[in-house]
Amino acid sequence: GENVEQHPSTLSVQEGDSAVIKCTYSDSASNYFPWYKQELGKRPQLIIDIRSNVGEKKDQRIAVTLNKTAKHFSLHITETQPEDSAVYFCAASITTGFQKLVFGTGTRLLVSP
Amino acid sequence: GAVVSQHPSWVICKSGTSVKIECRSLDFQATTMFWYRQFPKQSLMLMATSNEGSKATYEQGVEKDKFLINHASLTLSTLTVTSAHPEDSSFYICSARDPQGGGTEAFFGQGTRLTVV
Numbered sequence: 001g002e003n004v005e006q007h008p009s010t011l012s013v014q015e016g017d018s019a020v021i022k023c024t025y026s027d028s029a030s031n032y033f034p035w036y037k038q039e040l041g042k043r044p045q046l047i048i049d050i051r052s053n054v055g056e057k058k059d060q061r062i063a064v065t066l067n068k069t070a071k072h073f074s075l076h077i078t079e080t081q082p083e084d085s086a087v088y089f090c091a092a093s094i095t096t097g098f099q100k101l102v103f104g105t106g107t108r109l110l111v112s113p
Numbered sequence: 114g115a116v117v118s119q120h121p122s123w124v125i126c127k128s129g130t131s132v133k134i135e136c137r138s139l140d141f142q143a144t145t146m147f148w149y150r151q152f153p154k155q156s157l158m159l160m161a162t163s164n165e166g167s168k169a170t171y172e173q174g175v176e177k178d179k180f181l182i183n184h185a186s187l188t189l190s191t192l193t194v195t196s197a198h199p200e201d202s203s204f205y206i207c208s209a210r211d212p213q214g215g216g217t218e219a220f221f222g223q224g225t226r227l228t229v230v
Binding site: 043 | 147155156157158159162204208217218219221222223224226
């Protein structure tokens, strides 16, 4: 089955800096890669996602890159703000047949003012 | 986007009792729903896939007789934690995908914080 690894487990940056979180996946059949932000006690919130037919996607300060050959994808947050502080999870899935999402281990991002 | 509602948001129960958690898709029909468990400072771990009108599919290591799943309608799946013990205390969260919306994005319920005392 799919296995998703994520690092770093914690990331501390100064406000305004960039943050990068990396994930690798094992199943070459996976074709959908979402990123979630989760605040304490809340549900995960989708912040950006990418399909395997695209190499990069950007939404304002957030971007995701995908390298299918290497089976890894990354989240890039630019101009970080204190409100970006949260736990971020990557995930991988096969989109056909409502396949399950497999989550990475999570990255705790702390943005200091 | 589509809405998934989970109830209750939190529950405290005595050891040995059973607790039922409901997951509803409010504006779409979900033939498949997923149940996750999240321990403090850990990731979401899939427990089981709930299939409308058929038996749930459990992940390895998840006791199907302890975590009963019923998906009796296209908008409701329930998870019952039977004979709960303190080690079952966790954050339980469900998700579903909207087939009319392309079926890609997963929508999550707000989660249920279970505390067994």
